Every structure is written in C-alpha cells, then in structure tokens.
C-alpha cells in the first residue's frame with residue numbers, strides 16, 4: 001500500500017465534496033482525500049451548458065474554495081480513477097497502480113450518459129453527450145463548424161444543451177420518441193406552456209421519432225437518419241437518453257449492487273466502513289417508499305452531506321430522495337415537478353388550473369387527504385409549501401380548498 005487516509009472519497013462532485021465538507025466540520029484534524037477521475041478540479045456541473053453558450057467561463061464554476069465548500073485541508077487528486085476496491089484490506093487501487101488505504105470510504109461516482117446501442121455511429125466526430133466540463137469544451141469548439149445540431153432525447157439536460165446551442169445562433173432540432181418533451185417530469189398535457197415557450201424560442205421539435213443512424217464524412221457528422229427513413233442534415237448531434245451509474249470499479253468487491261450502489265437509511269453499504277451517496281446510490285422515495293435513483297444536484301448534496309456525517313460518527317438518517325427541481329427553467333419558463341405526477345389511468349384526485357401564463361396540476365390521494373404530487377409551470381411561488389406537505393405526508397383535509405385555490409400559506413398549517 002502506498003499510503004493511507006482516514007477518509008477516502010471516490011468522486012469529487014456534488015455528493016463527494018458535500019461529504020468531505022461535512023466530515024471536516026466534525027473532524028477538524030483527520031486526513032480526507034477525494035479521488036476524481038476528471039482532469040478538472042471539482043465544479044458545479046449544472047452550469048456547464050453555459051460554457052457551450054459562452055455565458056460563463058470554467059473558472060466561474062469551481063466548487064472547491066467557493067460557496068459552502070471551503071476546501072480546507074481536503075486533498076483532491078484529479079485524474080485519479082479508482083479501478084478496484086478491496087473491502088477486506090480497506091484499500092482502493094487507482095488506474096496507475098497506486099494503492100490508497102482507508103479508514104472509511106465513500107462511493108460518490110455519479111453517473112455517465114447512456115448511449116443507446118441501437119443508434120449506430122455514436123462514435124462519429126461531432127457526437128456529444130454533455131456530462132463533463134471537458135465535454136462542454138469540446139462542444140463549444142465544434143460549434144464553430146456547426147450550422148445545425150440535432151438533439152436526441154427530450155429530457156431536461158438535453159433541453160439545456162439545446163438552448164446553449166440556440167444562443168450560439170445554431171439551428172437546433174430536437175428529436176424525441178415520446179409524445180412530448182420532459183416526459184419523465186410531467187404528463188404531455190402538463191407541458192403545453194413549456195412547449196409553446198420552446199416554439200417561441202425557435203427550437204424545432206419532432207415528437208414520436210427515433211434516430212437509427214448517425215452518418216458522417218471526413219469532417220465528422222453530416223446527418224441523422226430517423227426510423228421513418230428521413231435524414232436531417234447536421235454537423236453536431238447531442239444525445240440525452242438518460243444516465244447509467246458508474247460502479248464497474250466495484251466488481252468483485254462484495255459491495256451490494258441493485259441498479260446502483262445500495263445504501264441503507266444511514267447511507268452505509270453492506271461492507272464494513274463503506275458508504276454511498278449521490279446519483280450512483282439507490283435510496284428510497286419518501287412518498288411511495290419505493291427504491292429510487294435520481295439525477296439531481298440538490299439530492300446528491302443532501303445525501304453526500306448525510307454520508308459525511310455518518311462517516312464522521314454522527315448517525316444521521318437520510319430523509320429520502322425527492323424529485324424536485326428548484327426553480328428550474330427552460331426557455332425562461334420556470335417549472336417544478338414533484339412527487340407523483342404521472343397520473344394516467346390511476347385513481348387520484350386531480351385538479352388542474354391553466355391560464356395564459358401559468359399552469360398547475362395538483363395530485364391528491366383518492367380520499368383527498370394527502371397531497372401526492374404537483375406540477376407548477378410559470379408560477380412556482382407555492383412550490384416550497386407543497387413540497388413540505390408532500391414530503392411530510394400531512395393530512396391536508398382541513399386546507400384542501402386553500403391548496404386547490406392556490407391560497408395556501410404557512411399560517412394555515414399552524415395548530416389552532
């Protein structure tokens with residue numbers, strides 16, 4: 001073994017850095033080493049589309065040394081990919097052969113884009129899946145040679161990338177297999193206002209279509225072939241078809257895998273002194289209690305912090321992942337989607353209210369006693385209080401009328 005550290009954190013992003021910070025707060029003297037595969041120092045991943053659009057520089061996205069991450073005495077090794085973990089010997093092995101012992105280890109390795117194998121030609125020059133700062137730099141360079149881009153997938157990340165390209169003056173076509181964009185976050189009828197805003201912003205959208213082939217020539221991508229036989233000429237393709245957890249390095253380690261790395265309520269894995277947090281971890285959804293993995297920065301930070309406290313000997317139960325995107329917006333249209341929002345054919349009480357500038361869908365249980373989920377578009381003013389009611393599973397019978405009429409405030413929830 002080359003060296004040993006009290007705390008080793010694999011992955012230096014939302015979950016990993018939040019954990020490091022929490023450990024440092026509780027344990028001022030212990031050695032903490034963060035191992036990160038990327039060449040860049042830790043950064044705020046949700047901002048990387050702004051590097052593509054040119055709105056921000058990489059240095060404005062740095063995590064360590066800014067915000068809540070003071071970076072105080074936290075060693076961050078970049079280009080340090082972990083290839084194996086020996087849970088018995090309590091050590092990790094890096095790609096360059098170095099070994100590092102640990103007292104406690106956190107797996108916070110996040111996820112990577114999924115490239116569907118049925119799409120041929122994803123290795124063509126000019127094809128991207130925006131995940132890292134390095135991807136964003138490469139994309140920004142390719143923009144110089146691009147008149148038209150095709151985005152495959154209608155999720156939030158691909159929409160963000162699409163807007164970055166629109167801002168650079170590129171013609172952008174979004175190809176989405178579902179009947180509507182953002183299908184993971186809302187039902188098609190909930191997305192009407194967002195769709196109108198996307199249309200106004202100049203994004204071309206083809207729903208119900210799938211890409212089969214990416215065609216290239218000497219200068220890289222030249223077109224995308226769709227399943228209906230048509231081709232869209234383009235010089236750039238961006239794939240946003242979901243993510244997969246980074247956990248191959250745990251092969252043979254004995255750490256339990258079940259879709260992701262399985263963590264208990266206290267973020268611990270099944271092997272001694274091992275923990276998991278962030279996008280890579282499987283945890284539970286507080287409303288349904290079902291196992292869930294999310295891909296949200298806020299959840300990763302919350303879970304990472306919780307893991308850090310547990311590692312430092314402060315038992316802290318993780319209160320559960322909750323699908324909320326705080327004040328996210330696409331095409332200047334803010335929206336929030338939380339809890340149970342897909343209601344097709346199911347027995348819920350549903351209230352919808354739509355105006356020219358705002359839309360709200362509220363989902364109650366069949367008896368109308370609990371708020372189960374909400375979609376707010378345009379006006380997200382009450383998102384915080386709805387989040388509280390959903391997450392705490394409050395009996396809302398007494399205030400249901402105020403919720404439905406959008407008049408609820410915290411005063412209504414005080415005991416009489």
Ligand SMILES: Cc1cc2nc3c(=O)[nH]c(=O)nc-3n(C[C@H](O)[C@H](O)[C@H](O)COP(=O)(O)OP(=O)(O)OC[C@H]3O[C@@H](n4cnc5c(N)ncnc54)[C@H](O)[C@@H]3O)c2cc1C
Pocket residue numbers: 010011012013014015016035036037038045046047048049080081082083108109110111130131132157160246249277278279280294295296297298299300325328
């Ligand atoms: C373009 C984009 C926009 C986004 N926008 C939003 C948003 O608006 N709101 C929101 O909530 N979320 C957003 N997200 C999602 C959010 O960034 C993720 O949920 C969050 O980064 C997850 O944090 P994490 O720490 O779990 O993992 P990650 O951020 O994925 O970091 C894991 C790190 O571990 C490293 N690693 C992996 N394997 C190894 C290994 N074997 N050894 C060493 N290091 C390893 C990876 O290289 C990476 O640096 C966005 C993501 C992207 C890509």
